[in-house]
Amino acid sequence: MLRTRVIPCLQLIDQALVKTVKFGKYNYIGDPVNTVRIFNELEVDELCFLDIRATIEKRQPNIKILKEIANECFMPLSYGGGIRDVETALKILSIGFEKIVINTSAVENPELITEIARHSGNQSVIVSIDVKKSFNGNYAVYSHDGSVKTRLNPIEWAKKAESIGAGELLLTSIDRDGTWKGFDLEVIKKITSAVSIPVIANGGAGSINDIRKVVKEANASAVALGSMVVYQQKGMGVLINFPDRLELQKVIN
Amino acid sequence: MITIIDYGIGNLGSVLNMLKKLGVPAKITSIPEEILKSEKLLLPGVGSFDTAMTRLNESGLFGVINEMVLEKGVPILGICLGMQLIMEGSEEGELPGFGWIKGRAYHFNKRIPFTLKVPHMGWNDVTLTARNSLTKGFDEEIRFYFVHSYFVRVENQAHSMMKCNYGVEFDAAVHKDNIYGAQFHPEKSHKFGMQFLRNFAEIWSCSGPELSLACS
Numbered sequence: 001m002l003r004t005r006v007i008p009c010l011q012l013i014d015q016a017l018v019k020t021v022k023f024g025k026y027n028y029i030g031d032p033v034n035t036v037r038i039f040n041e042l043e044v045d046e047l048c049f050l051d052i053r054a055t056i057e058k059r060q061p062n063i064k065i066l067k068e069i070a071n072e073c074f075m076p077l078s079y080g081g082g083i084r085d086v087e088t089a090l091k092i093l094s095i096g097f098e099k100i101v102i103n104t105s106a107v108e109n110p111e112l113i114t115e116i117a118r119h120s121g122n123q124s125v126i127v128s129i130d131v132k133k134s135f136n137g138n139y140a141v142y143s144h145d146g147s148v149k150t151r152l153n154p155i156e157w158a159k160k161a162e163s164i165g166a167g168e169l170l171l172t173s174i175d176r177d178g179t180w181k182g183f184d185l186e187v188i189k190k191i192t193s194a195v196s197i198p199v200i201a202n203g204g205a206g207s208i209n210d211i212r213k214v215v216k217e218a219n220a221s222a223v224a225l226g227s228m229v230v231y232q233q234k235g236m237g238v239l240i241n242f243p244d245r246l247e248l249q250k251v252i253n
Numbered sequence: 254m255i256t257i258i259d260y261g262i263g264n265l266g267s268v269l270n271m272l273k274k275l276g277v278p279a280k281i282t283s284i285p286e287e288i289l290k291s292e293k294l295l296l297p298g299v300g301s302f303d304t305a306m307t308r309l310n311e312s313g314l315f316g317v318i319n320e321m322v323l324e325k326g327v328p329i330l331g332i333c334l335g336m337q338l339i340m341e342g343s344e345e346g347e348l349p350g351f352g353w354i355k356g357r358a359y360h361f362n363k364r365i366p367f368t369l370k371v372p373h374m375g376w377n378d379v380t381l382t383a384r385n386s387l388t389k390g391f392d393e394e395i396r397f398y399f400v401h402s403y404f405v406r407v408e409n410q411a412h413s414m415m416k417c418n419y420g421v422e423f424d425a426a427v428h429k430d431n432i433y434g435a436q437f438h439p440e441k442s443h444k445f446g447m448q449f450l451r452n453f454a455e456i457w458s459c460s461g462p463e464l465s466l467a468c469s
Binding site: 001002003005040043045070071074075076093094095096098120121123196197198221222 | 375
């Protein structure tokens with residue numbers, strides 16, 4: 001059987017690895033290339049990198065860092081942040097990343113999803129959807145690293161992304177990011193039942209039990225981990241780590 | 254020296270990166286003369302079957318590779334679509350493959366439960382169905398990273414090296430004489446992939462080209 005993927009989802013700001021809380025304040029974690037060497041040794045099965053400020057700081061993806069990462073990492077890699085055109089996407093794919101993550105540029109120019117898929121296949125395009133629950137209980141899609149509220153409805157946007165070529169969705173709950181409070185099962189369930197492409201649940205993981213719940217109760221195809229893999233524990237210091245493989249398998253497979 | 258055949262399809266960077274990490278000399282080339290001088294060939298591939306075969310035919314590489322593999326007995330490893338190309342053909346296209354190993358590629362759709370997503374993407378367990386130079390060092394619990402919508406079934410079970418199950422059982426790796434194929438991506442399967450490519454690199458060191466059959 002196919003194994004449920006558990007993916008460290010690492011946040012970059014240019015050359016620095018950071019970790020945010022609710023897309024706001026962040027801590028410096030370390031040097032990305034040294035960090036991935038540790039993940040390599042931990043034999044994690046997939047890694048995702050997001051330069052969370054590339055779009056709002058109007059930067060291009062840092063190809064030099066990405067190349068160094070690709071030279072060190074022998075597992076599937078995805079990257080998002082500051083990708084606005086097919087050329088940049090193809091450049092990143094050509095250096096050894098399998099998947100391109102787009103968020104703001106997909107909202108502003110959905111055609112980009114189709115164009116990347118046409119060049120490199122649907123499996124190479126992950127559309128990232130950042131969601132936040134409003135006071136009335138409805139969910140809204142945000143772009144620009146959570147700073148711009150769009151008019152998109154998360155379910156409609158997920159379905160549209162799928163229909164125009166997205167191979168996967170990375171669904172992030174802004175409210176849960178960095179909180180260790182568990183995934184937002186409600187919105188994840190809504191999206192996983194609306195689309196047939198894999199949905200990677202992101203934001204809030206704090207324990208193995210949270211991972212179990214999002215897989216078993218919200219049908220996530222894959223699980224992204226942030227704080228859990230860069231901190232020793234909640235409120236404690238930096239420690240690059242990964243949950244015990246056997247324990248993970250017991251709860252999710 | 255491993256020659257990675259570049260026929261304009263797929264990203265060859267990752268394979269080269271892993272071989273570099275293993276300390277195995279390798280180069281990427283599309284030049285027939287260089288391929289003709291190769292000690293060992295690696296045929297990667299991402300994309301569609303007919304596009305790949307068309308490129309191989311139009312560039313003249315088809316004949317060159319055939320000569321190297323069939324007449325000179327040079328070891329070759331086809332990866333992903335590269336493995337499907339060494340079979341007789343695929344449901345995905347009309348063109349014949351190299352046909353070195355009898356068998357074809359079939360689409361997952363309608364052959365697996367509808368709850369399973371296509372492509373088959375992610376890490377999956379494989380079981381060994383044969384022992385040879387490429388399975389050295391593999392014991393129980395072997396897993397590799399897969400991304401594919403078509404799966405291969407060999408006609409003669411003697412040519413199956415590893416099997417995998419994704420709603421349907423298929424050949425995850427194949428082998429016949431100097432010809433090897435892997436449906437998975439060793440270059441993205443960390444320690445398992447490294448062992449696999451190291452094994453392929455080492456077939457060479459135990460022999461000259463004419464002896465490679467004997468030690469495989």
